[in-house]
Amino acid sequence: MKHLHTHVATNPTHTRTKPRTHTRPFGRAGTATGNPFRTMRTPVHRATTRNLQAAYPFIVDSALGSHGVYVGRQAGSDASFVFDPWELYAQNVITNPNILLAGVIGRGKSALAKSVALRMTAFGVRVYVPGDPKGEWGEVARALGTEPIVLGRGLSARVNPLDPGERPQGLSSDEWQREVLARRNSLLASLAETALDRRLQPVERNALLVALTAITATSDLERGPAPVLPEIVAALMNPTDETAATLSMTARELALDSRNLALELRRLVVGDLAGLFDGPTTHQLDFNAPIQVLDTSRLAGDDTAIALLMTCASAWMETTLAADASGHDGASGRSGRRLVVYDEAWRMLRHLALVRRMQSQWKLSRALGVANLAVVHRISDLGAVGATGSEAVALAQGLLADCSTRIVYAQESDQVETTATALGLSDVEADQLVHLPRGRGLWRIGRHAAIVDHILGAAEWPVIDTDARMRGDHR
Ligand SMILES: Nc1ncnc2c1ncn2[C@@H]1O[C@H](COP(=O)(O)OP(=O)(O)O)[C@@H](O)[C@H]1O
Ligand SMILES: [Mg+2]
Structure with missing residues (x-):
């Protein structure tokens, strides 16, 4: 670095100890030059x-x-x-x-x-x-x-929080596929755990993974459209016999067991929270x-x-x-x-x-x-x-x-002890x-x-x- x-x-x-604050009004950043900071003096x-x-x-x-x-x-x-x-x-x-x-x-x-x-x-x-x-x-x-x-x-x-981003240089297609799957899975699991206010059950965890896998199995990360939340919710609500079979369950059993998970994620797709994170x-x-x-x-x-x-x-x-x-x-x-x-x-x-x-x-x-x-x-x-x-x-x-x-x-005074200890x-x-x-702040930088x-x-x-x-x- x-x-x-x-x-x-x-x-x-250099011996100056007084701040040199030559502030000028902020100009429009010259983004075309790739040097936006040149036009601004702070x-x-x-x-x-x-x-x-x-x-x-x-x-x-x-x-x-x-x-x-x-x-x-x-x-x-x-x-x-x-x-x-x-x-x-x-x-x-x-x-x-x-x-x-x-x-x-x-x-x-x-x-x-x-x-x-x-x-x-x-x-x-x-x-x-x-x-x-x-x-x-x-x-x-x-x-x-x-x-x-x-x-x-x-x-x-x-x-769309499920956007894959671009494939980093040096990652093979397969590696990247796995990486994107893991990232999407962990985001959805965090959202669901927060909404449910508890850890996911093993069945729910697996339901999420198989739903994601089923939706993305045939898509091309680099060209095809990224999956969207409504697809995930639909797949969780109506698992196919094939996805359920990978967990040795019937589709009906899997749908029942992942119902709460699906319903909580559904909040992001319908009602108040709809229209923000549920499309491309x-x-x-x-x-x-x-x-x-x-x-x-x-x-x-x-x-x-x-x-x-x-x-x-x-x-x-x-x-x-x-x-x-x-x-x-x-x-x-x-x-x-x-x-x-x-x-x-x-x-x-x-x-x-x-x-x-x-x-x-x-x-x-x-x-x-x-x-x-x-x-x-x-x-x-x-x-x-x-x-x-x-x-x-x-x-x-x-x-x-x-x-x-x-x-x-x-x-606040009731926070002083915790803060001091931490x-x-x-x-x-x-x-x-x-x-x-x-x-005014107390700065702790390393030690x-x-x-x-x-x-x-x-x-x-x-x-x-x-x-x-x-x-x-x-x-
Ligand atoms: N360093 C400072 N010197 C003078 N006034 C300040 C300073 N920092 C903040 N203020 C004033 O306090 C107001 C609230 O600050 P703000 O940054 O919004 O507080 P916070 O984010 O901690 O709630 C600002 O709008 C500004 O008027
Ligand atoms: Mg603030």
């Missing part, structure tokens, strides 16, 4: 750690490096704070580029995610937002010259754009339904991304670095099956240069509320371990959590820590300030 940073000049005599700052340490010896941690996008100032000092998860990963400061951002409502989590995303696009990072339940990333997309894909009842956009994809991702946003704010339903819909949306984007990363990057010379932002991820992460799915997704994404950023309210959103030794606890710990960078914004905070650090003001005030640039305000948009004015 070293070559990704050659555009950042090194200047060992606050970029660099200082040698030696100088920063001289300025603030007890807080500034030289291991955190001096390359990256400017985030803000270290609290109580004049020292700038910059961040680049790929660089820190390449230097073994952290073991993965993923980020967990936790904090109560309204303290500036989304503002931080948006401004870090905006600033990163200036370095050629491409940003993907697979779910935007509050519809607040559209402005960010427009500032970078792209329109969000809006999903909602009565709208034309539809995405209408809008493809634009890989040349600096950012792609799937606006899910028009999706209605209960909490579980929203979590299911967000999962479908992210599954689709993740598949498409994986294909792009393996298929096109080398040839086009585009930066392979991607930031995938799961804003309001707590909705998905409250469901064990979805945590499981997300964790395996993140493991895959690391090889593709993807940094995932998940925004939650509290650490316990990861499903950590479970009996000692339970799967919930193990999963929460796993996902936490998969986020080498943890940023904690203000927490992140290994000192008493002094833990005491701060309840009182952190807007925009290192810093308290950082996120500073918004003048040009970012109109794009990021959700409060102002609600008031109908701009600062």
